[in-house]
Amino acid sequence: MHRLPASLKLGVALALIVGTVLAPPSWTAWFAGVAAVLALAIWFSRIPLLFLAKRLLLLSPFVLGAALVNAFGPAGGARWILLAARSALCLLAVILVSNTTPMSQILRVLQRVRVPALLITTIALMHRYIFVLADEAERMRRARLSRTFQRAGRPGWQMLATVVGQLFIRASERAERIYDAMCARGWK
Amino acid sequence: MSAAIEITNLYYRYHDGTVALAGVSLRVAPGECVGLLGPNGSGKSTLLLHLNGILPEKPGGPGAVKIMGETVNKQNLEKIRRQVGLVFQDPDDQLFCPLAAEDVAFGPRQLGLSEAEVAGRVRGALAQVGLAGFGRRATHHLSHGEKRRLCLAGVLACDPEILALDEPTSDLDPRGRREFKALLRTIPATKLMATHDLELVVEMCPRSVILDHGVIVADGPTRDLLNNEELMLAHGLERPHILRHPHPHGP
Amino acid sequence: MHIPDGFIDGKTALAAAAISVAGVGVALRQVKRELPPRKTPLLGLAAAFLFAAQMVNFPVAGGTSGHLVGGALVAALLGPSAAVVVVTTVLIVQCFLFADGGLTALGANIFNMAIVNSVAGYAIYRAVCRVLPGVSGRVTAIAFAGWCATVLAAVCCAGELAFSGTVAWSAAFPAMAGTHILIGIGEGLISALVFLAIERTRPDMIAGTVGPDQPQRWGELVRYGLLVSLGVAIFVAPFACPWPDGLEHVAASLGFKHKAAPPLLPAPAPDYHFPGIHSAVGATAIAGAAGALIVFALALLLGRLLAPDRARGTSAGLEDA
Numbered sequence: 001m002h003r004l005p006a007s008l009k010l011g012v013a014l015a016l017i018v019g020t021v022l023a024p025p026s027w028t029a030w031f032a033g034v035a036a037v038l039a040l041a042i043w044f045s046r047i048p049l050l051f052l053a054k055r056l057l058l059l060s061p062f063v064l065g066a067a068l069v070n071a072f073g074p075a076g077g078a079r080w081i082l083l084a085a086r087s088a089l090c091l092l093a094v095i096l097v098s099n100t101t102p103m104s105q106i107l108r109v110l111q112r113v114r115v116p117a118l119l120i121t122t123i124a125l126m127h128r129y130i131f132v133l134a135d136e137a138e139r140m141r142r143a144r145l146s147r148t149f150q151r152a153g154r155p156g157w158q159m160l161a162t163v164v165g166q167l168f169i170r171a172s173e174r175a176e177r178i179y180d181a182m183c184a185r186g187w188k
Numbered sequence: 189m190s191a192a193i194e195i196t197n198l199y200y201r202y203h204d205g206t207v208a209l210a211g212v213s214l215r216v217a218p219g220e221c222v223g224l225l226g227p228n229g230s231g232k233s234t235l236l237l238h239l240n241g242i243l244p245e246k247p248g249g250p251g252a253v254k255i256m257g258e259t260v261n262k263q264n265l266e267k268i269r270r271q272v273g274l275v276f277q278d279p280d281d282q283l284f285c286p287l288a289a290e291d292v293a294f295g296p297r298q299l300g301l302s303e304a305e306v307a308g309r310v311r312g313a314l315a316q317v318g319l320a321g322f323g324r325r326a327t328h329h330l331s332h333g334e335k336r337r338l339c340l341a342g343v344l345a346c347d348p349e350i351l352a353l354d355e356p357t358s359d360l361d362p363r364g365r366r367e368f369k370a371l372l373r374t375i376p377a378t379k380l381m382a383t384h385d386l387e388l389v390v391e392m393c394p395r396s397v398i399l400d401h402g403v404i405v406a407d408g409p410t411r412d413l414l415n416n417e418e419l420m421l422a423h424g425l426e427r428p429h430i431l432r433h434p435h436p437h438g439p
Numbered sequence: 440m441h442i443p444d445g446f447i448d449g450k451t452a453l454a455a456a457a458i459s460v461a462g463v464g465v466a467l468r469q470v471k472r473e474l475p476p477r478k479t480p481l482l483g484l485a486a487a488f489l490f491a492a493q494m495v496n497f498p499v500a501g502g503t504s505g506h507l508v509g510g511a512l513v514a515a516l517l518g519p520s521a522a523v524v525v526v527t528t529v530l531i532v533q534c535f536l537f538a539d540g541g542l543t544a545l546g547a548n549i550f551n552m553a554i555v556n557s558v559a560g561y562a563i564y565r566a567v568c569r570v571l572p573g574v575s576g577r578v579t580a581i582a583f584a585g586w587c588a589t590v591l592a593a594v595c596c597a598g599e600l601a602f603s604g605t606v607a608w609s610a611a612f613p614a615m616a617g618t619h620i621l622i623g624i625g626e627g628l629i630s631a632l633v634f635l636a637i638e639r640t641r642p643d644m645i646a647g648t649v650g651p652d653q654p655q656r657w658g659e660l661v662r663y664g665l666l667v668s669l670g671v672a673i674f675v676a677p678f679a680c681p682w683p684d685g686l687e688h689v690a691a692s693l694g695f696k697h698k699a700a701p702p703l704l705p706a707p708a709p710d711y712h713f714p715g716i717h718s719a720v721g722a723t724a725i726a727g728a729a730g731a732l733i734v735f736a737l738a739l740l741l742g743r744l745l746a747p748d749r750a751r752g753t754s755a756g757l758e759d760a
Binding site (some may be wrong): 013014017018020021022055062063065066083086087090091094095097098103106116118119121122123124125126127128129130132133134137157158160161162163164165166167168169171172174175176178179182 | 446486537
C-alpha cells in the first residue's frame, strides 16, 4: 500500500470521496462498495485500527452539531446516520492516503496538476519547518516550567501569547537566514 | 600566484548603526586552512557572509573582496557562489528541504546540471561525508552530527574551490567532532573556519587570524598565536588545553 | 471551523472551489509582485508558525481551552494576499496530512478561513488603525479585526451548510454565529496579546504594518471584495434577504433556489428583535451592528489597558532601565 504510486492513490481517493459526497442516499450499493474498498486498503496498509478510530473522532463537533439539529427534524436519525457515514468514509480515505504517502510525493502530484510553484514551495517549506518550530515551542515551554514555582503552573494568557509572539519573530528571522542559505547555493 | 581569498579594507555596518567590520584585510592562498578566531560578536559570521556576496545587501561600500582573483560584484555572483561553499552555523537554516537527497541536489540543480549529473553528484557527496544511503531520510529526523555532515554534502556537491565554515563543530559530541575533523582533512579545498573550537584550530589550521571588534588583531602561525596567553586573554579567548598538556592521542 | 466531507453538497463545493481558486490566484499574483525575494521563505515559515501557534492551548475555565486561528493576525503582519497564501497552505496541509477538513470541502474552507477571514480582518484592521493612533490603537484594531473576521467566516460557513441543505439556515446561523461571537472574543484577545508580545521585541514589525511603506492596496481589496461579495451572494444572501422576483425565477430555473426550511429550533427571534422593528432580517442586522459596537468598545478598552503608555506611540517600561 505504501509503495503504490502517489498519483494512483490520490486519484482513487478523490474519486471515492467525490462519489460518496454526490451519491444520493438510495445508492446503498455504492456506500457498501466504498466501505469494502477502504476495508481492504486498511488491511493492506497495516495501519492500526485504534489509530483510525481516534482520528474518526475528529469529526465530532460538526457531526454532533448536525445530530442535534436533525434530532428535532422530521427525518431525524436516518439523515444523521447518512451524514455521519458519508463523512466517515471520506475521512478514512484521506487518512489512508496521507499515512501511506510521503508529503514530497503528494507535492509532486500537485505539481503535475499545475498547482502554482509558489504555493508548492510554500507548502514544502511549511512541512519542513513545522517540526523545527514545534521544537522551539517545546523548548520555550520547558524553560517556562523551569521558572514557574507555583504548583499548578497553569500558564497565564500573557505568557502563552509571549510564546506565540516569539515563535513568529523567530520564524521571521529564520526565513531570512534560509534565504541567505538558498542564495549561498546559487538560488536566483 | 593569485590568492584564493583577498579581502582589502572591508567595512560593514548593521542597519542599527553598529560597526561589524572596521577595515579588515586578509589574504588566503589556495589550499590553505586558516582558522578565524574571535570572541562572540567580533564579526566572524559577517565576514564569512561577504565571501559569497550575501553581504553587503547593497554594494558600493568601502573595501573589496576578491575570490580567485575576481572582485565580487553583482554580475559574477553565480560564479562566486559556486566557487565558495558556505556552511552555515545553524544546520536547520541550511537544510531547507524535507529530504536529505533533495537538499544535496539543490545546489547542483541551481547550477543547471542534467538530472543524471545531479543524481551522480548527490550520490558522490553523500558518500564523501559518510552518509551513503541517507538519501530518503527526512532532514528533521537526523542527529545533529548527521545534519552537519549533510550541510557539508550539500556544499560539496557544487564542487567549490573554497570552503567557508561557520562554527562547524559546535554542539557536536566528541565522536561527531572527530568524524567531522577527519572528514575535513580529506577535502583539498581552501578552508576558512570561523570557530570557538580552539583545539580544532590547533589540529587543523597551520595559520590563524584573530578578529576582534571588526578588525584583525593578529595573523600568524596558530601555535604562536594560541600560546600567547596575553594575546588570547586580551581578545576574549584563552590558551587551549591541548597546548598546555599535549593530547595523549596526539593532535 | 473546518468543514468535513459530506457536509456540503456538490454544487456548493464547486461554487466555493471556483471562487477560492480565483481568490488564491489573485493572492499569488499579488504576492509575487510585492514580496521582495528576500521574504519568499517567509510565506512557508509563517504557515509553519500559524500551524504551531494554533496548537498552543489557552486555558479557559473548566478544562476547555481556546486557541488562535490567526487569519487576521497574519493579515495585519504580512498583508492580505500573503495571509491568503499562508492560510491556504495551512488548510491544504491540514486537509491532506491530518484529514482536518474535507477534500471536497477544501474550496469552502479556503473561502471562509483564508479569504473572508484574512481579507476582512485586514480591511478592518487598517480601517481602525486610521482612526486610532499609536500602539494602543493597533491593539484595539487587531482585537476588533480578529473578532469580526471570526464571526464573518462563521456566517459564511453557516451559509454553505444551509445552501447544501445539510443544516437549515435557521439552525446553522444562530449556532455558528452565536458560538463564534464568543469564540471571536477569545481570538481578538489572543491576537491582541500576541501583537503586543511581538511589539515588545520587534516594534518595527508592528509599526511597519501601517504607514507609508505599505503599498496601496485598493485594487487588491476591490478584487477580493468582489469575490467575497459573490460568495456571500450565493451562500448567505438567499437566506438573509428575500430575492427580487426576477432573480428568483432565474435562480429557480438554474436549480439554485432554496426555500428556507421551517425553523427546527424555537426561533431565537426575541433576542433579535428590537421594539418597533418587525423584519427579522432588519432586526438581525441591527442586533449584529449593536453587538459589533459593544465588541469595539471592549477592544478600545483592551487597547488602553494593555498599552497605556503607548497611546502616543512612544514606548516606556522596563526596557529603558
